[in-house]
Amino acid sequence: MTNLELPSYLIQSDAVRTRFERLKEREVVLEVKGLGKEFDSAQGPVTALKDIHFKAHRREFVCVIGPSGCGKSTLIRILAGLENASHGQVLLDGKPVSGPGPERGMVFQGYTLFPWLTVKKNVMFGLLNQGVGKAQAESEALQWIDLVGLERFSDAYPHELSGGMKQRVAIARALANQPRILLMDEPFGALDAQTRAKMQAYLLEIWKNIDITVLFITHDLDEAIFLADRILVLKANPGEVDELIEVPVPRPRNFDQLISPEFLATKKRLEQLIHPPKEEDEVSEDKLHMIRMTRVGDDVEDIEA
Amino acid sequence: MATVDILAPRKPLPPRLSRGLTVASFLLPLLVWAAVSYLPFLWHPEREITVPGGVSYFKEGMRIDADRYAQELAQVREQGLPLPEAKKVNPIYLPAPHEVATAFYTAFTEAPQMRSQQWLHESLWHSIQVIFWGFTLSSLIGVPLGILCGTYNAVSRLNEPFIEFFRYLPAPAFGALAVAILGIYDGPKIAIIFIGTFFQQVLVVSNTTRRLDKSLLEAAMTLGANRLQMLFKVVVPGILPDLYRDQRILLGWAWTYLIVAELIGTSSGITWFITQQARYKNFDNVYAAIMMIGIIGLVTDLILARLGKKLFPWEKSRAH
Numbered sequence: 001m002t003n004l005e006l007p008s009y010l011i012q013s014d015a016v017r018t019r020f021e022r023l024k025e026r027e028v029v030l031e032v033k034g035l036g037k038e039f040d041s042a043q044g045p046v047t048a049l050k051d052i053h054f055k056a057h058r059r060e061f062v063c064v065i066g067p068s069g070c071g072k073s074t075l076i077r078i079l080a081g082l083e084n085a086s087h088g089q090v091l092l093d094g095k096p097v098s099g100p101g102p103e104r105g106m107v108f109q110g111y112t113l114f115p116w117l118t119v120k121k122n123v124m125f126g127l128l129n130q131g132v133g134k135a136q137a138e139s140e141a142l143q144w145i146d147l148v149g150l151e152r153f154s155d156a157y158p159h160e161l162s163g164g165m166k167q168r169v170a171i172a173r174a175l176a177n178q179p180r181i182l183l184m185d186e187p188f189g190a191l192d193a194q195t196r197a198k199m200q201a202y203l204l205e206i207w208k209n210i211d212i213t214v215l216f217i218t219h220d221l222d223e224a225i226f227l228a229d230r231i232l233v234l235k236a237n238p239g240e241v242d243e244l245i246e247v248p249v250p251r252p253r254n255f256d257q258l259i260s261p262e263f264l265a266t267k268k269r270l271e272q273l274i275h276p277p278k279e280e281d282e283v284s285e286d287k288l289h290m291i292r293m294t295r296v297g298d299d300v301e302d303i304e305a
Numbered sequence: 306m307a308t309v310d311i312l313a314p315r316k317p318l319p320p321r322l323s324r325g326l327t328v329a330s331f332l333l334p335l336l337v338w339a340a341v342s343y344l345p346f347l348w349h350p351e352r353e354i355t356v357p358g359g360v361s362y363f364k365e366g367m368r369i370d371a372d373r374y375a376q377e378l379a380q381v382r383e384q385g386l387p388l389p390e391a392k393k394v395n396p397i398y399l400p401a402p403h404e405v406a407t408a409f410y411t412a413f414t415e416a417p418q419m420r421s422q423q424w425l426h427e428s429l430w431h432s433i434q435v436i437f438w439g440f441t442l443s444s445l446i447g448v449p450l451g452i453l454c455g456t457y458n459a460v461s462r463l464n465e466p467f468i469e470f471f472r473y474l475p476a477p478a479f480g481a482l483a484v485a486i487l488g489i490y491d492g493p494k495i496a497i498i499f500i501g502t503f504f505q506q507v508l509v510v511s512n513t514t515r516r517l518d519k520s521l522l523e524a525a526m527t528l529g530a531n532r533l534q535m536l537f538k539v540v541v542p543g544i545l546p547d548l549y550r551d552q553r554i555l556l557g558w559a560w561t562y563l564i565v566a567e568l569i570g571t572s573s574g575i576t577w578f579i580t581q582q583a584r585y586k587n588f589d590n591v592y593a594a595i596m597m598i599g600i601i602g603l604v605t606d607l608i609l610a611r612l613g614k615k616l617f618p619w620e621k622s623r624a625h
Contacts, residue, residue: 080523081527101527116619125528158619170524174527
């Protein structure tokens with residue numbers, strides 16, 4: 001890939017450029033101002049996040065990506081209100097938020113469906129908490145289940161579903177509360193490659209059909225480019241914003257675009273940011289000291305020197 | 306058919322083999338017992354006199370050590386007196402299976418020999434009532450307290466250190482105190498079962514509550530659940546199957562405290578029956594009563610396990 005002549009990831013086609021212009025004219029749903037987080041660890045205080053600024057507009061799809069330990073999970077947990085920030089502010093529709101709330105839906109990496117409730121009752125959970133009547137909650141829940149294509153499973157228990165189906169129910173459950181923003185913390189991380197691709201397509205489909213802003217955490221570069229309007233790249237130690245990339249790949253997205261020049265250019269840029277070229281001595285440490293233990297006559301690949 | 310490696314670690318067994326082994330687990334001890342009882346050459350260390358012969362202190366039906374009997378026999382033979390006769394028997398404390406089975410049956414058909422004595426099932430019913438009240442009272446306070454301790458660290462810190470200390474105090478030690486406060490009838494017995502169960506119960510339930518996946522609570526928070534909803538719509542249903550299992554185990558413990566509980570104040574119940582029968586050397590009745598307790602325990606537990614599967618359909622494989 002590195003040998004290919006790729007255009008700059010900054011070049012946008014007219015269609016993409018006008019799309020971004022229109023997007024930025026929409027109101028800001030989520031604004032993060034000077035967010036910082038420090039932990040006390042056994043080795044002394046650790047700065048997990050430092051001075052994070054960004055905005056997400058209505059109906060925008062933002063992905064957050066970064067090397068492990070860059071604090072992306074901490075960031076989304078602060079946005080969801082599950083952890084407190086040490087500094088800075090999170091504004092939702094211009095109003096500061098504190099603590100968790102139904103206006104910020106969350107889909108977790110692990111399966112967090114309530115195992116004692118059927119699919120339908122899981123989706124009704126938030127609605128009933130808000131004081132929606134039972135009949136109305138049920139009909140709304142069925143609509144959301146329909147939206148994620150699981151109407152046949154509405155009376156099944158979570159343990160009867162596959163991993164992908166569980167995450168679709170989790171998405172429906174979060175959306176049923178009609179949140180302003182949907183926070184997704186590596187929701188497809190535990191799925192196999194095929195299911196994951198299918199789920200990405202589903203998610204874009206759902207996102208297209210409803211008025212929702214999505215903030216999606218991932219460590220998979222392809223996933224980030226395939227889904228996002230803009231990608232927030234974090235770097236580790238401390239977690240800071242490295243770059244905010246506008247993805248030049250046009251919508252609607254499909255899997256053929258994975259080898260389009262814009263896609264590859266963006267991916268190359270992300271790789272530079274996340275896996276910067278290392279010093280020579282570090283590389284040698286990475287190399288395995290391999291002794292060849294195959295039979296002399298066997299046809300094996302040559303080891304690179 | 307493929308052969309089954311029955312010693313493969315943690316491999317499920319074919320259902321027929323599994324059932325067979327279950328039956329065998331009861332049959333094997335029974336078989337050992339029967340062998341020891343019915344095969345005279347196996348153990349039988351005593352002799353039961355059938356004909357006293359020339360030994361002055363021998364009486365019919367008397368039991369004596371085999372060595373002693375041999376001594377006496379040799380002496381009598383030397384003196385040329387009429388020879389005694391005896392059969393090989395086991396000690397009185399080990400009746401044969403059929404004797405216990407008969408005792409088990411007659412316990413329900415024949416009235417007790419003495420007026421003051423109770424029927425086996427009457428004693429048993431009394432014991433069950435004591436257990437029921439002790440366990441119910443303990444659960445009414447212990448389960449909610451345990452859930453609160455497991456959910457809120459503040460409640461846990463306030464209660465658990467003391468409970469942790471108190472559970473080391475042996476419940477029977479409170480016997481005299483319980484009698485002084487609650488009189489001599491069922492009050493102190495229920496209190497002993499309560500003390501024996503309650504403190505363990507709080508700790509066990511709080512631990513079970515703490516094992517609830519924290520991410521379920523976080524998910525509920527992001528779905529806008531308030532504090533009460535978190536407690537009653539997430540924590541309680543979330544731990545219910547485990548709580549049910551804990552209660553089954555705790556109920557087993559309550560039975561062990563019963564034996565002590567029934568010995569304080571006026572003796573009563575199944576323990577009284579057993580000690581009484583042992584005093585009269587009716588060991589067949591003793592075994593029948595012990596077995597009765599075992600059967601009741603096993604049957605209740607089986608029923609509760611079945612019920613658990615019905616009650617918690619979302620617990621697929623863990624429900625036993």
